[in-house]
Amino acid sequence: MKTLLIGEYREGKLLDSTYELLGFASQMGAETAMLLVGSETQLPAYGGTLYLADATTCGEYNPDLHKKLILDAVQKENPDYIVFLHSSYGWDLAPRVAAALKAAQVSEVTGIVPGGFGFGFGFGFEVGCCNAKMRRTVRPNTAPAVLTIQAGAFPVEQMGGTPQLQKLASEGKGALEFIGYEPAEKKEVDLGKAEIVVSVGRGIGKKDNVPAIAALAKALGGELGATRPVVDAGWVEHSHQVGTTGQTVAPKLYVACGISGAIQHLAGIKKSDFIVAINKDKDAPIGEIADVLVVADVMQFVPALTAKVAPVSS
């Protein structure tokens, strides 16, 4: 069984998430080859075959060209699985490769379900659904199959060594023109250093309820964080957003108020030492990561808690 792993490179740098692909391949017990549109000065610590194309000529975001390069490598390697990260690069490119090969795609894989699925190597793949509340086991009906793996679901694995390079080149413009990057907004609040973060989610119900949660943050001597919908709705400034498209936090205490626990939010909080979640839904996925899940109405519970806390620092 062989996997073709599609590495990631952005703004002139090899992304560390590339090594999660190797973690996935070793859980599969699969042979690997890798493809990267990157640079010869930024090679991954990987001792296998690396199909390398130059990002300065092929572009960092040029999906039509990258698709062609991948199809080229697929022809040479004849892999059983073509594996991407489920990232802004991967979820954009994977369906294009799958369509070209008319191959099954399984998105945001979190686990491998071996055996008994009667096609190819018989693997099924576990994926989340219904906002992470439920799971599906999905079986590809084609070989090769295209997979995108959830960020953080498989361990980083640095194989070490120097790759055997197979250089690929591609010409032409592709249907879109990449103009450039816009940097992330400047952080007014550095949540990454905060020892306590109290975050609001959509479950607080309305903007007028934000101050009551902010009062808990203040009473604890911590910072206010927020989920994305709360930021999109204009309840809290973007600089407070926690998650994959916001900030990553690593506090001693994280309090999640009315937050469901979507993967993109969890990715930003999993380095927290201790997590308390308040949610009216006992089955909310935040419960899977929380040390304490308080099943209650957040607007009743939080003021009651605020009244009772006295932080070490005061």
Added chain:
Amino acid sequence: MKLLVCIKQVPDLESRFKPNAEGVWYDETDLAWRMNEYDEYAVEQAVQLREKLGDGAKLTVLSIGPDRVVAAIKKALAMGADNAAHIQDPAAAVKDPWQIASIIAAYAKDKGFDLIFTGMQSQDRGSAQVGVAVAEQLGFACTTTIVGFQYENGTVTAKRELEGGVKGVVKLKTPALVTCQLGLNVPRYPTLPNIMKAKKKEITVIAVADLLSEAALATTASFHPPAKKGGGIVLEGDVGELADKVVAILKDKTAVLR
């Protein structure tokens, strides 16, 4: 200019989900339905463009599913779409993304759409495949996860959202398809007069069999709750007592409280 927006109706995600009899998707009993959140942004963006272009443009909304999806279609019409296509399919939920995309592509193929909007993913399946697969099947230029959109003379300038809040700016020429991310705009609430007006707008019903020719490339073998990780404490009961318990736990387990 011809615009198409593709929408899905999904259950309220705060519902409790149970497997259906086949064990491959959720049981639909007692669920409340709404428009997929990502698609609301797609509809809003399409309507804004339709308004900017004026009467030279026409916006069609498409949804695949059983009769219940007409409620989502009506919302899009009330938001400002001109007409609708309801692809009648009681078994839409068991189709894979490739099949759903092929149905949309078969519908759109000879209609001369210049621009197609979809959500970046559905809230219930979350595969993030259908939009891109439609574009590939139609040979349209495509970009995904957009949080900024402008259209001028056959060129779309879109901002893609990347990890860590970085954005990528891309230009694409029509015909094109974009998949819309949360926060792209502020979806409007349909007003009562517009809801009334929408009642007169045309909804064409097409049987899925007329459009589907592809087999599923992937199959759901099972639908189930996550394995319980355990470990965490679950507290329920009177709010005042809960607060005391949490304070006690924080004193015991963390160094943040006195």
